[in-house]
Amino acid sequence: MNKLKEVIAESGLRKNWIADKLNVKPSNISMWISEERKPSKARIRELCKVLKCKVGDIFPELKKRKQNEE
Helix, strand or coil, rough: CCCCCHHHHHHHCHHHHHHHHHCHHHHHHHHHHHHCCCCCHHHHHHHHHHHHHHHHHHHHHHHHHHHHHH
């Protein structure tokens, strides 16, 4: 389960503004939050830049997976 909704709330940014910065529709952001769809790796990196966070802040399972590989 991702924490995108929480990270967006903590950032104080609006979904529409984030979508505009990423050049996607706001509905894409909603689908990422609900996990109906997953963003590409490139979009995840862009999303982290916009939200000023790390990938593991949004997707804790990726952080755990990376730690297990080390």
